[in-house]
Amino acid sequence: MTDWFNKQRYLIDFSLAALARRKVRNFGLLAVYSLLVFVLASVMLFTQGLRQEAKTVLASSPEVIVQRLVAGRQDLIPPGYLERIGRIRGVQKKEARLWGYYYDPVVKANYTFMVPGETPPAAGELVIGPALARARGLAPGNLISFRSYSGKLFTFKVAAVLPQASELMSADLVLLGTDDFRAFFDFPADHYTDIALSVANPSEVRNVASKLAAALPDSRPILREEVQRTYASLFDWREGIVLTILSGALLAFAILAWDKASGLSAEERREIGILKAIGWETGDVLRMKFWEGVLISCSAFLIGYLAAWVHVFHLDGALFRPVLQGWAVLYPQFSLPPRVDGLQLATLFFFTVFPYTAAVLVPIWRAAITDPDAVMRT
Amino acid sequence: MKKPRPSTIALTMLAVGLVGLAASGVEAVLHAGEEDRAGAALVQRLGLTDLALFTEARYTRHPALADDHAAFQDHPMSFDHFPSASLVVPPRHD
Numbered sequence: 001m002t003d004w005f006n007k008q009r010y011l012i013d014f015s016l017a018a019l020a021r022r023k024v025r026n027f028g029l030l031a032v033y034s035l036l037v038f039v040l041a042s043v044m045l046f047t048q049g050l051r052q053e054a055k056t057v058l059a060s061s062p063e064v065i066v067q068r069l070v071a072g073r074q075d076l077i078p079p080g081y082l083e084r085i086g087r088i089r090g091v092q093k094k095e096a097r098l099w100g101y102y103y104d105p106v107v108k109a110n111y112t113f114m115v116p117g118e119t120p121p122a123a124g125e126l127v128i129g130p131a132l133a134r135a136r137g138l139a140p141g142n143l144i145s146f147r148s149y150s151g152k153l154f155t156f157k158v159a160a161v162l163p164q165a166s167e168l169m170s171a172d173l174v175l176l177g178t179d180d181f182r183a184f185f186d187f188p189a190d191h192y193t194d195i196a197l198s199v200a201n202p203s204e205v206r207n208v209a210s211k212l213a214a215a216l217p218d219s220r221p222i223l224r225e226e227v228q229r230t231y232a233s234l235f236d237w238r239e240g241i242v243l244t245i246l247s248g249a250l251l252a253f254a255i256l257a258w259d260k261a262s263g264l265s266a267e268e269r270r271e272i273g274i275l276k277a278i279g280w281e282t283g284d285v286l287r288m289k290f291w292e293g294v295l296i297s298c299s300a301f302l303i304g305y306l307a308a309w310v311h312v313f314h315l316d317g318a319l320f321r322p323v324l325q326g327w328a329v330l331y332p333q334f335s336l337p338p339r340v341d342g343l344q345l346a347t348l349f350f351f352t353v354f355p356y357t358a359a360v361l362v363p364i365w366r367a368a369i370t371d372p373d374a375v376m377r378t
Numbered sequence: 379m380k381k382p383r384p385s386t387i388a389l390t391m392l393a394v395g396l397v398g399l400a401a402s403g404v405e406a407v408l409h410a411g412e413e414d415r416a417g418a419a420l421v422q423r424l425g426l427t428d429l430a431l432f433t434e435a436r437y438t439r440h441p442a443l444a445d446d447h448a449a450f451q452d453h454p455m456s457f458d459h460f461p462s463a464s465l466v467v468p469p470r471h472d
Contacts, residue, residue, distance in 0.1 A: 012385035020384075053417075054429055060422040065443065074443075097425065101436055110433050112440075116424050129430070165416035171430035172439070194443075196425045227427050227442040234441060295388055302395030309402045328434040337409040340402065 008291070011284070015292040018271070029256075030300055036253050037304025037352050038311070039246060044344055045312040046320055047239040049336035054231040057169060058224070062196035063205050065222040066212060074220075079190035081216070085197070088211045090204040096192035098181050102146065102174070107135045109329035113174045113181060117196075120177045125159040131171035131330040133161045150186045164333075171332035242323075257356050269367055276372035285368040286361065293360035297353040305348070313338040 019026045067074050068081065082096050099114040111132060121127050128138060138144060138158050145155045162170045181187065199205050209221040275285055311317060316335050420426065428440045437444035 009383070009385045009389075012388060013383055016384040016388055050429075057417045057421055057429075058427070060418050061427050062425045065427060067443070095425070101439070110435075110439065112430075112433075114424060118423060131430070162420065163416050166420045168429055168431070169417040169420050169426055172433045173424075173430070175424075222427075222443060230442045231429070295392070298392060299395070302392070302399060306395065306398045306402065313405075328432050328438075330430070330433045332430050338402070338406045339409075340406040 008287070011288045012291050012295070015288050015295065018288075019292060019295075026296065030296055030303075032253065032256065033296065033300035033352075033356070034303040034307070036249065037301050037348070038307045039249070040243075040352070041305045041308035041348055042311050042317070042319070043239060043242050043246070044348060045308055045340070046317045046336070047235045047242075048341055048344060049312065049339050051232060051235040052339050053168065053336060054235070055228060058228055058231065061224055061227060063199040063202075063224050064197040064208060064212070065227075066195040066197060066216075067220045067222065068194075068216075068218055069220050070218070074194075076188065076191040076193065077195060082192070082195060084216060085195065085212065088208060088215065090199055090201060090208050091197050092200040093198035095196045095198075097194055097196055098178060098187070099193050100181075100185055104136075104146065107329055109135055109172070111172050111174050111330075113176065113184070115178050115181045116175050121159050121175055123177050123179060124156060125176070126156045127160045127162060127173075127175040128158055129162050129170040129173040129330075130164045130167045131332055132174065133158075135330055146184070148184045148186070154180075154184050156180070167332040168334040172330045254355065258359050272364070272367050273372045276368065282365075282368045286365055289360055289364040290357070293357040297356040301349060301353050304352075305345075309338070312336065 066077075066085065068077050069075065077096060082094060085091065085094055095117050097115070097117070099112060102111045102113050103109075104111060109132070111129075126144070133139070136144065138161070140158055140160050142158045143155055144158060145153050147153050156176070162173060162175075176184070182189070197208065199208050205223055205225075209223055212219055212221045272285055276282075311319065313336060316333070321331070427442045430439070432438035
């Protein structure tokens with residue numbers, strides 16, 4: 001065992017000396033390789049983090065949301081609609097909700113106005129989301145005016161700012177009382193935006209949805225599992241799009257690695273010929289080159305992956321921010337809790353480390369099995 | 379002092395990298411129970427359905443609640459105004 005270990009160490013020493021002879025080329029390759037792993041791993045960790053976050057946070061969203069459709073577009077819930085739902089067995093709690101969008105021309109941002117079901121703010125007061133507070137420079141106790149869609153100016157007092165920890169969910173929220181909401185939007189009396197239903201038994205949810213569709217044909221029930229699926233596929237899709245764009249870079253690297261690894265230079269051929277001529281066996285030459293491939297690819301993988309980890313979980317994915325931000329003015333500042341998926345890590349390792357190591361070995365094997373004299377002469 | 383062999387330096391550096399990899403795994407395990415509790419509490423209290431990632435349009439702010447036919451939804455032949463609309467997933471066809 002010690003003999004074997006010592007032999008491998010001498011081979012590694014030899015490989016490193018060979019790598020050091022072409023310092024610039026090999027360091028360049030290591031840098032590009034690490035960068036590629038960094039980008040791929042960043043996308044993977046970031047989307048995985050967001051997907052998990054959406055899954056855990058949205059696990060407590062309402063079981064069923066009922067919208068009413070008119071000509072295929074969402075419309076307000078008219079008076080009496082809520083009472084018709086009440087007769088469906090399995091529905092534990094039903095709550096008509098008031099919410100809507102408001103475009104603030106001052107900062108060119110959209111807000112989500114909402115009336116909380118429990119403990120709404122007092123009349124004339126608002127509770128606002130942290131990104132909104134930042135964008136308008138507001139703190140509790142400040143006054144803010146909005147011009148409503150009817151043209152009237154409304155002034156509210158900021159009662160509180162929602163906690164920064166929940167910013168991923170609440171960046172643009174404006175919570176206000178029912179009367180303020182109705183007055184501000186000139187909302188028709190006894191009408192609501194949609195209805196949230198609580199269903200006690202999870203296996204009853206689909207039944208409730210089908211009964212709803214039969215009783216109220218103009219309704220569109222949206223189940224919690226559909227909401228969660230929307231988010232799972234949203235991030236899969238996004239990850240897929242980014243990876244598709246990156247596949248160009250991946251192919252370019254594959255060509256570079258293949259070219260570097262498979263196109264043996266005359267110098268390398270001569271080196272192999274000399275090694276064989278002085279008594280190295282084919283197996284030793286292969287082992288030496290194997291270590292060369294392993295050292296480069298494993299170093300690049302570790303450097304790239306650890307840099308991606310720091311980027312996503314400790315620097316909050318700073319490089320992705322402009323891409324994710326889109327055209328929105330309000331963008332949540334959030335940190336994702338560190339998460340790792342073993343299968344994804346193994347996939348990344350397999351697709352970045354193995355091809356390179358294999359690409360190094362094949363041509364060397366072909367050179368190493370030929371006659372040393374012929375190798376040296378070519 | 380004797381200069382260390384190149385293989386010693388290289389293997390030590392790889393070992394440091396592996397320790398880093400293990401440390402990242404340990405960090406993930408330590409934070410495993412640390413979900414966004416404030417966010418989850420708010421979701422429960424207000425009945426929220428969506429993440430506030432893209433606030434520019436209703437179908438990107440609330441993709442779960444937006445119209446079924448999201449593309450061109452403002453009126454026929456209206457292209458989406460916002461780049462994130464191109465990132466929002468098309469409906470499933472199953």
